[in-house]
Amino acid sequence: MNRIIRQENLAALRKLPSASVPLIYIDPPFNTGVRQKRTRIRAVRDVTGDRTGFGGHRYRTEILKTAPTYIDIFDDYLGFLRPRLLEAHRLLTPTGSLFFHIDPREVHYCKVLLDEIFTTPGVSGRDCFQNEIIWAYDYGARPTKRWPAKHDNILWYTKDPKLYTFNLEGTDRIPYMAPGLVGATKAARGKTPTDVWWHTIVSPTGKEKTGYPTQKPLGILERIIRVHSNPGDTVLDFFAGSGTAGVAAARNGREYILIDQNPEAVKLMRKRLKVVSPLKVVSP
Structure with missing residues (x-):
């Protein structure tokens, strides 16, 4: 059964069985130093x-x-992430993947931490690192004293460096930048994405917008879920927020477990997800 768990995520993760989740996507607080609100x-x-x-x-x-809203300030950001990422590694199936969504200010520290966590006897965490995906967008303010920051970083790690789910045929296709160079047939079909994903943010006035701070586009989550899991697999997001990972999972024939302790977030998730899948809400 699809589940929304209203609980502090570390406590909730420790109750889940080992090697039970094929795909984990998380979009944790970015340690921006401010209260996130919309x-x-x-x-x-x-x-x-x-x-x-x-x-x-x-x-x-x-x-x-x-x-x-939530406070996005941490005295020890990596200390906050470490036990949760250790649990994520424990929960992954042998062919499972973790997608860790972060911003350019913290990504290099987080990658070193993940290299350490994914290192096990006989397996190097650096080899478990598969890609750094750049999600590029073009919206918002443009500072005049530095290049505008218009991308996020998504780190992809696998439990096994050689054995994992990657169904490239399941991805959406994107337009060629120079369609005249590839011919009409290829141009009409489009190409598979690279590790740079150009995708708009959630439109401030569109139907997808929930008003939740830091909500990520459904298209980003659907691409990850279609390629890196199989129908019937379970997708876990333990910083679930507005529940986009659950919506993407349900729309593509996957199960989901969403964890968040914010009662307003849980209320929002229930509203979004009741129209796409049966679910239950679990409280401690």
Whole structure:
């Protein structure tokens, strides 16, 4: 049964059986040093409104309920991650994969930590590292004193450096950058992605937007799940937030376990997931 577990994630992870999860995706706090929050708004047509929209029409901004928030500040960030990543390694099946989503400020420290955790007798953690995927997007502010930071890093590690799930035929295809160089047939089919994934953020005004801070696009999670798991497999996300990993799993015939201690996040996940799959919510 698909599950949402409302509990502190380390305690919840320790209750799960070893070698039971083929795919783990996590998008932990990035240690940004600030409170992560998003305020949800609605634009209503009003000739005296405070903003101008398409066609020059005026709109009035109405503030809706504030989305869930969390403090993204850690005195010892790696100390916070280490026991949780140790549990993740324990939970992976022999052919399982971990996808660790982080930003450029912390990625190099986290990679060294993961190299250590994935090192076991006879297996080098550095060999278990398969890819660093760059998720590139183009939205938001543009500072004038440095190049704008418009990408995240996703580290892919496998329990076994040689035996793992990789169904490339399951991926979506993307347009060629120079379609005239490859011919009409290839251009129409598109190509498989590389380790740089150009994908827009969740649109601030689109149907996918939940208002949850740091929500990641469904397209990113679906690509990971289709290629790195098989139908019927279980996907685990223990920093579940808005539940995008669960939605992606359910839409592609996978099971899911989502863990989060924030009651507002659990409420949001239940709302999103009840329309795509049966589920139960477990509290400690």
